[in-house]
């Protein structure tokens with residue numbers, strides 16, 4: 001959708017239906033790469049098809065092939081080594097499917113030849129009978145074998161299992177190596193599985209399947225045309241002409257007929273019709289339960305209902321269903337007629353020329369034409385249907401991208417120095433030396449030229465207005481983001497020189513909006529720890545007490561085993577893929593016996609209690625190893641008792657560690673802080689103790705403090 005398009009117009013302008021219906025004959029308006037035309041209320045844009053036969057296109061394809069072929073070959077070999085037996089079976093099945101239709105065509109023509117000879121000579125010899133029997137037996141054998149081969153190719157369960165087992169652990173590592181910067185880079189992500197793909201396709205299978213299937217379908221057509229040439233060479237001139245016509249016209253029509261009205265190119269579509277977007281928004285408001293509480297609360301039910309009717313009337317009977325346009329823009333009419341004559345009704349054309357030939361011979365030719373066209377049709381449909389948007393050269397490119405993803409190494413952290421575990425250390429010293437940072441390379445600096453030192457063991461506060469850069473600043477300390485300028489020093493050494501995992505191992509952080517992982521609460525709290533059946537229960541109890549979450553966990557349905565947001569997996573067949581609708585009784589069965597993926601809702605404050613409990617579990621577990629505690633406005637949703645209690649507990653456990661708190665609430669903490677950094681528009685506007693900052697006249701800190709203090713008057 002056009003981002004400049006206002007979604008909810010203040011006034012709905014009158015709507016006019018486009019005068020021309022250009023559905024069947026797209027009116028091309030632009031001759032550059034992207035072409036556009038109007039389709040009902042929609043604008044359609046598509047890339048000009050580039051897959052025409054041209055020397056430059058051919059050269060480009062060959063160059064792409066040569067570029068990607070080594071990776072493709074490497075991946076094919078790796079797949080073979082991973083799953084020798086399933087791959088061999090798969091390849092044998094593919095070979096059988098290549099020769100089966102051509103062979104069957106050959107056998108049927110041979111049988112018809114024998115029948116024709118017998119009718120002409122009015123006798124059937126014993127050798128003819130023997131040959132006939134062998135041919136029929138072979139025909140049936142091939143039919144059975146190709147049915148089995150189809151099943152093997154379609155199933156591929158074993159092959160997928162091997163691929164999953166071999167490739168997924170590598171991809172898991174690759175994904176976990178992606179740092180925050182890389183996560184914003186779509187190129188780095190494009191070959192990694194989607195987060196919802198757990199029970200979906202096996203890695204590299206699609207590549208293998210595409211390569212084998214495309215080759216198979218191509219070779220199948222070649223083999224069929226080859227057999228047809230053999231058959232034609234044995235027929236009389238008149239029939240041979242007829243056969244030749246169908247053998248070459250049919251593949252030509254089928255192959256050259258564009259698959260859609262835009263030549264099979266991918267396309268996008270949108271509309272500038274404001275009513276359309278307004279109606280879509282009203283539809284969502286009416287049917288989404290998410291908005292029901294606010295709509296009910298504000299008494300908007302009647303308004304939505306009336307507006308829906310009004311805008312629906314304004315839009316009239318225009319089709320707003322994008323499914324039709326999504327599915328396909330129809331091909332030009334003359335292609336459909338040509339297709340119908342040559343491909344769908346070949347026998348009608350045959351019958352046209354019948355009176356000029358030998359009736360028996362023509363009859364045999366008609367049967368051969370019937371069989372040949374059916375077989376060719378099927379193979380060409382498969383060949384075409386299998387062509388996704390990518391060419392074979394592009395499919396080869398998938399292998400290259402997979403290897404790129406597996407080989408990804410973070411650009412950010414190359415340091416190797418382990419952060420020292422000194423028992424006598426007071427805490428972690430954090431120094432910012434003229435540090436600047438922006439979230440995007442071309443974006444504004446959200447941290448600008450920041451300089452400060454937080455001595456080891458001190459308590460530091462970061463305060464400032466919303467958007468002043470506090471969280472961004474904190475994210476630089478564990479190296480989640482890389483400064484664009486300047487350097488951060490930890491205990492006197494540049495952060496970049498450290499093995500970042502070891503520095504992070506010495507930190508315990510709590511951020512603003514922390515979600516629980518889709519695991520049990522117990523697993524959340526003890527993640528990474530060696531299981532200790534006796535100690536764990538005590539640790540969890542202690543952590544929950546510190547995080548004010550004891551009674552909350554008691555109330556949860558499965559206590560510590562509760563999973564707040566389980567990672568759900570599919571439990572239903574896909575309709576429209578040969579499966580029918582799932583009956584109510586079947587759904588009831590699933591509900592009664594299947595595991596529940598229902599989410600357990602907790603309030604914002606309860607979520608923060610659990611996140612705080614996780615922080616305390618880490619602190620209690622790692623003990624002295626943690627030298628820096630960072631809390632980024634982690635108590636904003638808590639009631640004041642819980643907030644006070646949790647902060648008191650953090651301070652209690654702080655010990656000799658350094659602690660950095662980002663806060664908007666100027667409670668007792670400000671008076672205890674050794675250093676307060678006041679952020680304003682990405683810069684440290686002031687720094688010092690509370691007492692010092694309060695004396696700085698007209699200072700940002702005093703203004704904020706007084707505003708809050710006066711708020712309670």
Ligand SMILES: Nc1ncnc2c1ncn2[C@@H]1O[C@H](COP(=O)(O)OP(=O)(O)OP(=O)(O)O)[C@@H](O)[C@H]1O
Pocket residue numbers: 439440446464465466467468469470471472473633
């Ligand atoms: N991932 C991001 N991508 C782009 N810009 C971002 C991103 N995160 C934050 N920003 C922008 O950076 C600026 C500083 O945001 P930051 O979250 O650091 O401020 P803050 O002081 O912590 O705010 P608050 O008090 O509201 O939590 C803001 O303008 C924000 O919009």
